[in-house]
Amino acid sequence: MLFSLLASVVMGTLPIAALSVTKHLIDTVTDLVLKRSEQFSMALWLLLAQFLIVLLSSTVQKAQEYFNRKMEFRLDHVLQQQIMQKTSSVPYSYFDLPEFQDHLDRVNGGMGGRFLQPLKNVLEIGKSALVLLSFLGFLFTVHWSLVVISTVASIPIFFIQSGFGKRSFQLSVAQTKTTREAHYFSHLLKSRPAAGEVRLFRLAPHLMRRWSQKFLKNAAEQLSLQKKQQTAYVGLDGITALFYTLAAGVMVWLMRTSTVTVGDFVAIGQAVQGTQGSINSISQQMARLYESGLFIRDYFSLLHYEVPGVRQMKGTEPFPALVQGISVENVSYRYLQGRRDVLQNVSFTIRPGEKLALVGENGSGKTTLVKCLMGLYPVTDGQICFDGVNLDGIEEGALRKEINVIFQDFIRYQLSVRENIACSEIERYGDDERLAEAAEKSGAAQFVGRMAQGYDTYLGRMYRDGEDLSGGQWQKIALARAVFADAQVVILDEPTAALDPQAEREVFAQFERLTAGKTAIFISHRMAAARLADRIVVLKDGRVAEQGTHAELIALGGEYRRMYEMQAEWYGVETGGAV
Ligand SMILES: Nc1ncnc2c1ncn2[C@@H]1O[C@H](COP(=O)(O)OP(=O)(O)OP(=O)(O)O)[C@@H](O)[C@H]1O
Numbered sequence: 001m002l003f004s005l006l007a008s009v010v011m012g013t014l015p016i017a018a019l020s021v022t023k024h025l026i027d028t029v030t031d032l033v034l035k036r037s038e039q040f041s042m043a044l045w046l047l048l049a050q051f052l053i054v055l056l057s058s059t060v061q062k063a064q065e066y067f068n069r070k071m072e073f074r075l076d077h078v079l080q081q082q083i084m085q086k087t088s089s090v091p092y093s094y095f096d097l098p099e100f101q102d103h104l105d106r107v108n109g110g111m112g113g114r115f116l117q118p119l120k121n122v123l124e125i126g127k128s129a130l131v132l133l134s135f136l137g138f139l140f141t142v143h144w145s146l147v148v149i150s151t152v153a154s155i156p157i158f159f160i161q162s163g164f165g166k167r168s169f170q171l172s173v174a175q176t177k178t179t180r181e182a183h184y185f186s187h188l189l190k191s192r193p194a195a196g197e198v199r200l201f202r203l204a205p206h207l208m209r210r211w212s213q214k215f216l217k218n219a220a221e222q223l224s225l226q227k228k229q230q231t232a233y234v235g236l237d238g239i240t241a242l243f244y245t246l247a248a249g250v251m252v253w254l255m256r257t258s259t260v261t262v263g264d265f266v267a268i269g270q271a272v273q274g275t276q277g278s279i280n281s282i283s284q285q286m287a288r289l290y291e292s293g294l295f296i297r298d299y300f301s302l303l304h305y306e307v308p309g310v311r312q313m314k315g316t317e318p319f320p321a322l323v324q325g326i327s328v329e330n331v332s333y334r335y336l337q338g339r340r341d342v343l344q345n346v347s348f349t350i351r352p353g354e355k356l357a358l359v360g361e362n363g364s365g366k367t368t369l370v371k372c373l374m375g376l377y378p379v380t381d382g383q384i385c386f387d388g389v390n391l392d393g394i395e396e397g398a399l400r401k402e403i404n405v406i407f408q409d410f411i412r413y414q415l416s417v418r419e420n421i422a423c424s425e426i427e428r429y430g431d432d433e434r435l436a437e438a439a440e441k442s443g444a445a446q447f448v449g450r451m452a453q454g455y456d457t458y459l460g461r462m463y464r465d466g467e468d469l470s471g472g473q474w475q476k477i478a479l480a481r482a483v484f485a486d487a488q489v490v491i492l493d494e495p496t497a498a499l500d501p502q503a504e505r506e507v508f509a510q511f512e513r514l515t516a517g518k519t520a521i522f523i524s525h526r527m528a529a530a531r532l533a534d535r536i537v538v539l540k541d542g543r544v545a546e547q548g549t550h551a552e553l554i555a556l557g558g559e560y561r562r563m564y565e566m567q568a569e570w571y572g573v574e575t576g577g578a579v
Contacts, residue, residue: 007301153272402487
């Protein structure tokens, strides 16, 4: 920064030095040409001075660019880290808020550069101010009217430049939404997951048309602004030329009363143009300063982003040994900005080591309940207790360690098999024995064994030698995660949805082994699988409709029996009320 500051001072004083050398050089050479003097060596010295000024200016400028880049990298590193720390620690529910996503979108990308911008702008303004003052000082020594002419000419330049700078920034903010939409359409046309359907449904022309509309809308708005800008700039050039002519006129007029050399004439012309150039630069930099100021404000407001009323996890107690079990007491949950409670007065208990199945129609609230159970969503009403200890009081790290969840839409990390399995307890990443056991129990060992690099094979298409897995194979990897983690509670959301009948059967046959010694909750739409559970909780419209064992619920003849019979009918199995 210090170097940049010094460099700006040097760069700010060089133009007047160059101007003075040019003036003297022209005067000396004119004298030589007109044979009024014989100062050849002086002309050579001045040429050398001109050469050195050019060299110094270039060196300082390039060195400043290098140091600025270095600062940019350092800043970028720190700032991105801070953003990532923030996004990985904010309450999970913030991701449900479009404003939070918008905020993130605005702040992401090229941060160091943008953060350094105000500093660069201020230095540039300082440098231009130095140039301006020195040129005005020079003009004043010639005649005060030249200062007035230069200053008056600068006023429209200043206002028009800053006005357009601001409007262009406001336009880019206003276009963020359309830009994002255009990006989404082009992403669909370029991304691998969508490539299949885009071909199947012959969607390309439609998507391209949608992309084109958004793209062209933005382009038209930008062009319209640019048209106005260019017209205004022609006017500005006219003003500059006019005032330059005026200044030259003053010079001609001055020749009547005092001696003006050719050098003076050229130097004054350059000084008038230089003054306007620096005003131009100051106004441009001020517009950019305004823009980067807004960006920095966005950045800090993201770092301090907080939604009133959303509880942060601040518990300090350890996770209990689960001797009594888990109790869900009158739990209600409403999504941020949601209009209704998607969970209403949900109550049930899970005994230690028990296997509980959560069933219910789509949208009945199963996944939401699971996210409440693991503390991702703080309940709106009621409480969840582990051995009588309220979830809110438990230290977040301990909770995450003891409750392991495999989500329905688990992440397929484009990393090694080892990382994909051990991610549920990444500290034990090197534990080969545990890895093999988890893969064995989940059924993943079978296909991992066939891979050339074994557990170190990279999965996915991001790498040239990466292996892509089928949906069911990925699900087995996800199941292995659940086994690998040393958690007391394991929650599986639709653990077998992508498995073939044989694999599904095997998973459920091994369910006891997969969850041995753990309290397990699983969500399933397969009623036959729910039979394996010790107890079943049926959710309907966010409420517990009924709960009990399979036999009890069949005997009850309610929601569960209806769902069970519907599936049984589909398979052509006569239940006849039998269990
Ligand atoms: N992020 C969200 N913001 C607002 N509402 C949501 C959000 N996620 C889910 N919902 C709503 O909450 C309700 C319950 O959703 P949830 O995903 O818990 O259902 P589910 O029983 O797991 O369904 P499925 O069987 O289809 O997986 C639904 O009505 C859904 O519209």
